[in-house]
Amino acid sequence: MDHGSVQDYYGKTLQGSDDLQTDACCTVGEMPARVKAILSNIHDEVLARYYGCGLIAPEGLKGARVLDLGCGAGRDVYALAQLVGPEGEVVGVDMTEEQLEVARRRQDWHAEKFGYPNTRFLHGYLEKLDELDLEPGSFDVIVSNCVINLCMDKRAALAGARRLLKPGGEMHFSDVYADRRMSEELLKDPVLWGECLSGALYWGDFLALCRDVGFDDPRALEGRPLAVSNPKLEEKLGEARFASVTMRLFAAEGLEPGAESYGQTASYYGGLDGAEEALRLDDSTLFPVDVPIAISGNTAAILAQSRFAPNFEITPPLPHRGAFPEAPAYQPFGAPGEGAAAGSCCAPAEAPAAAASSCCGPAAEPAKGGCC
Template sequence: MSMATATHESVQEYYGRVLQHSSQLKTDACCAPESLPQHLKEIVAQLAPEITERFYGCGAPIPLALEGCTVLDLGCGTGRDAFVCARLVGPRGRVIGLDMTRGQLDVARAHERAQAATFGFASPNTHFVHGYLEDLATAGIEDESVDVVVSNCVINLAPDKRRVFEEILRILKPGGELYFSDIFADRRTPTEWRSDQVLLGECLAGALYWEDYRRLMADLGVPDLRVTARRAVKIDNAELADRVGVTRFASVTVRAFKLGSLEDRCEDYGQIATYLGSVPHARHAFMLDDHHEFVTHKPLAVCGNTAAMLSETRLAAHFRISGERSRHYGLFPCGAPAVDHPQAAAGDACC
């Protein structure tokens, strides 16, 4: 059996058989519901308990401005985030939930019709498919067919992460967005941890190392990643804590846009962005990331990359951008330390 197959089987057994309830997880990597934004809490309250009881995510990777979008939830589990997105995209949008563990998918599928009715939709706008992150083509996901990919505490479990990100970038439309929460480690984790089912299943063994993730995405054409939330992971289980030693873990939520115009540094073209206050649930201000808060109607100087994220994506309808890239004024004083070292600032930020 190949290493990749062994990893898939071990993870399927962990989420399909070993764990039956969120409370059985051995770390606090799983996000407490009270840390969700209010508008998401209200939707989660509308979900069947069977869905939420088997939620194993580590953050809230559900961006704003989803109405009408096609969203793909990678590793959707029993469908908590997929159903939340289904409510947010509305009847004109659709959500595909993909997972390799049939027991998880069965729960999601069993609730599709009832959830659609609860949301007041004439028919379900969800579709749950069996498949692997590393091979979305076999699962029927076509090139440039998805507006937003979300994923909650899953990519760390994938043995071939490069392949996963290549697939995500293949299926995203130009200007589309990957918005995911996952466990990051402050160093590369030892390879032998991956054959330990608990370390792997608890999202520690395969945790991403930020610098490798940053290099990989740059190599795949995404040189500017934005962090929106981070939270240190506490490992109270003594045996697990002993096994991981001094390695520190954090749950980080990252957004990455598929844009050909991004540069590896923030450059100044004299551009100004003004938020129109029109994104639902963000009337007074819009947070693009941990260092860009756009107060409604207040003009803000932005770098070329930020201007592209706000004008060449679904966010364009909510911003007015003045200036283009015809004149260059040097490096933009961005001041974004958290992006380079997300663990360094790990704290109690809302996930």
């Protein structure tokens, strides 16, 4: 596979979301009211060329500098531009001119609608972010929606993103993952790659890669199994299963290889835009306002270095008291032996409640809500 075939797919083959052959590059499920409201301010032409697979709406973005990797026609850029407000900035990067052309054509329209100009679009490759005029360590948040799977060199893309984040910054992104490594034959199929399937990383390889490039404690926020819904493509893919997962990767220092207990708690004061009643850090860690929650040393370090720090009271560490009782590891494809839908915390709304909750074992610590 090469950049040219992906550019052709997104620049020429696809003219809008209706041209997609599978459900991989689309977002299903109920949208929070906050997201619905901001999407209603986005131009129809931009919305029509949306190919994302997850919901990108990080909390507490007011005044932030945000970078969107593989921004396409700019839907998420224009949504985030409203969340960061006039003091913030959102920069979109993409390699496909036709996509960027739509995004740029509507820049003035959005600036007028919002009442301020705060977006920028750059042509570039995610594998070569250092070639763009972007200062290392200058972004609070980096987002991406269904793009890393399309990259030829995923390590270079993630390492480049890590370099561009401020200390404590967050890479918050949705992407497609597979429950196994793909065969050479599937990797060469331009439609399967273009539809965000055969370029998907095997989940285990993805987690290892995160740690290799300095995202030492990757956290899954939510996910859903993907239905390919195309008999011809399903036949080619055989037994392989896919899931879309939204991740939080923090550029935090001093993290340990595992969760350790130092008897700490964190209380969320509230006050973050998008987390009015509670902040969900990951699929098994929920901080309701004013409730002290037991946390591991790594969670304490992540919160203390992140943009969330002013909104938390974190108790100081006590002498080490062994491993932190963690919730079961996130399973995007279900626990071994289960069907995909049964294992997803965030199965589509129509999934029966019992099936949707099956990934959530007994809560390992008080008030760790998980998705259940």
